[in-house]
Amino acid sequence: MRRAIWVALALSALVLAPDSSVAQGLPFHTETALTTAFEQRGLRLISSYRPRDSVSAVVTPLVILPFAPHQRVATRVVVPLVYKRVTTSRVGGGTPYSEAGVGDVSVAAKWAFFVRDRFAGTTRFALVGGVSLPTGRTSARFEDGSGAPRPLQLGTGAVSGGATLVGTMIRGQWGVSADVGHRRHATADDFQFGASTRYNLALGLRLPAHVETIRTKTWQLYLEWNGSIAARSRTGGNEIGDSGGHVAFLSPGLQFVPLPQLLLEASLQIPVLQNLNGSQLDHGLRPTIGARFLFF
Amino acid sequence: MWKLNLARLTGVGAVAAMFAVATPAAVAQESRSETGPAAKAEELAEANVLLRVDGMSCPFCAYGLEKRLREIPAIDELVIRVSDGLVQIRLVSGAELTDEELNEAVKRAGFSLREIQRLES
Known part of the structure; x- marks a missing residue:
C-alpha cells in the first residue's frame, strides 16, 4: 500500500517539472539521468545565497528527500526554507522588510526511459516532472503597509509545473549531463509568473581517475552552464514590462565523497548573461553549499 | 585508534587488504594496521x-x-x-x-x- 502511494505520487508528478535549483543530479544545478537504487532513500541539504543587485538578498536552504520506488524511477519532495530581505526602498517603492519561512513545496519524479550501461560508464536519458504547490506565504508587506511585489514574497501564490528532458553520459572519470525543461505557472490573485525554459549543461571530472573501491575518497570537479529564459509575467491581463528575460550563469563546483553514502559540495554561480526585460535587479554571485546522504 | 576504526567499519578491512595485494599504497596501509587487513587479505583470496x-x-x-x-x-x-x-x-x-x-x-x-x-x- 505504501509503495503504491509512492508510485501513484511519482506517476502523477511526471506531468510537470520542478525548479532547476532542486536538481538531484550529481552536478549541482543540472539534472542527471541517474537514479538512486531501488527503494533507496536519501537526503540533500543545500543552501544557496541569491542576491539581486545590492538592494535585495535571498537565502534559500533546501531540504530534498529523494526516494526510488523502482530502479528506474526516483521521486523527491522538496521543502524550501526561504529568507528574503529587502534593504532599501528602491524595490516596490516601500520601506525595508524581511520575511522567512517555508516556500513553495514541490513534488517531482524522474523516469530513466533509456539506460545503456557499459564498462565504467553509462548513457542514460530521463524525463523529470513535478508540481510546485503554493504553500509559501504571499502576504508580505512593507513597513508602510503596502504589499510587496509578488517576486519578493516567500511563495509564488500559484501552482506551477512542467517537464524536463535530461541526458547523462559517463565514460571513466569524465561525465556530462544536459537538460532542457519548461515550466508554467497558474494565475492567482490576478498575477501570473511568465513561463520559463531552462537549459543546463554540466561537465564533470572525477579524481582520482582510478577508484579502487567504493570507500576510496573521491573528488568531483564540475563546470556548469545554467541558463533560463522567462516570458514576461502578467497582471490584470497585461504583460509586466519589467519582468522576464534571459539569464545564464557559469558555475564551477567541487564535490567530495569521503564515504560512499556521504557527499559534500560547494559551487559558485557567476552571472555571465543578463538580458533582462525593462528595468530589473541584476543577479549577483550565487554561492551554494550542501551535503547529500544516502540511506535505506 | 586508527586500527580500531578500520576493524569496526564493515568492509574497510577488506578494502585495505586489496590495496595491500594490488598497490604500493596498500603496503603503507598494511603497515599501519598489522592484524585486520592482513587477515582480510587471506579471506579475500x-x-x-x-x-x-x-x-x-x-x-x-x-x-x-x-x-x-x-x-x-x-x-x-x-x-x-x-x-x-x-x-x-x-x-x-x-x-x-x-x-x-x-x-x-x-x-x-x-x-x-x-x-x-x-x-x-
Missing part, C-alpha cells in the same frame, strides 16, 4: 564469486549496490572495485547463491550485470 557490473562510475552511485548485496544472507563479505567494474564476493560456508539472486540485486541497484564467474576457493 577465498572469494567464491566475481561479478562484472556495467554502469558503475563513482562510489556515491555504487553505494546502493553494496547495500543490495549485503542484504543477501548467503553473502559473507564483498568488495566493490568501482573503476574495474568488479564485485568480489565471499559466500557463507555451505551457502548457495543463484545467478537470479545476483542479477536481481544488481538490477535493483540500477546497474547491469554482464558476467558471473564462480571461483574455486
Whole structure:
C-alpha cells in the first residue's frame, strides 16, 4: 500500500517539472539521468545565497528527500526554507522588510526511459516532472503597509509545473549531463509568473581517475552552464514590462565523497548573461553549499 | 585508534587488504594496521564469486549496490572495485547463491550485470 502511494505520487508528478535549483543530479544545478537504487532513500541539504543587485538578498536552504520506488524511477519532495530581505526602498517603492519561512513545496519524479550501461560508464536519458504547490506565504508587506511585489514574497501564490528532458553520459572519470525543461505557472490573485525554459549543461571530472573501491575518497570537479529564459509575467491581463528575460550563469563546483553514502559540495554561480526585460535587479554571485546522504 | 576504526567499519578491512595485494599504497596501509587487513587479505583470496557490473562510475552511485548485496544472507563479505567494474564476493560456508539472486540485486541497484564467474576457493 505504501509503495503504491509512492508510485501513484511519482506517476502523477511526471506531468510537470520542478525548479532547476532542486536538481538531484550529481552536478549541482543540472539534472542527471541517474537514479538512486531501488527503494533507496536519501537526503540533500543545500543552501544557496541569491542576491539581486545590492538592494535585495535571498537565502534559500533546501531540504530534498529523494526516494526510488523502482530502479528506474526516483521521486523527491522538496521543502524550501526561504529568507528574503529587502534593504532599501528602491524595490516596490516601500520601506525595508524581511520575511522567512517555508516556500513553495514541490513534488517531482524522474523516469530513466533509456539506460545503456557499459564498462565504467553509462548513457542514460530521463524525463523529470513535478508540481510546485503554493504553500509559501504571499502576504508580505512593507513597513508602510503596502504589499510587496509578488517576486519578493516567500511563495509564488500559484501552482506551477512542467517537464524536463535530461541526458547523462559517463565514460571513466569524465561525465556530462544536459537538460532542457519548461515550466508554467497558474494565475492567482490576478498575477501570473511568465513561463520559463531552462537549459543546463554540466561537465564533470572525477579524481582520482582510478577508484579502487567504493570507500576510496573521491573528488568531483564540475563546470556548469545554467541558463533560463522567462516570458514576461502578467497582471490584470497585461504583460509586466519589467519582468522576464534571459539569464545564464557559469558555475564551477567541487564535490567530495569521503564515504560512499556521504557527499559534500560547494559551487559558485557567476552571472555571465543578463538580458533582462525593462528595468530589473541584476543577479549577483550565487554561492551554494550542501551535503547529500544516502540511506535505506 | 586508527586500527580500531578500520576493524569496526564493515568492509574497510577488506578494502585495505586489496590495496595491500594490488598497490604500493596498500603496503603503507598494511603497515599501519598489522592484524585486520592482513587477515582480510587471506579471506579475500577465498572469494567464491566475481561479478562484472556495467554502469558503475563513482562510489556515491555504487553505494546502493553494496547495500543490495549485503542484504543477501548467503553473502559473507564483498568488495566493490568501482573503476574495474568488479564485485568480489565471499559466500557463507555451505551457502548457495543463484545467478537470479545476483542479477536481481544488481538490477535493483540500477546497474547491469554482464558476467558471473564462480571461483574455486
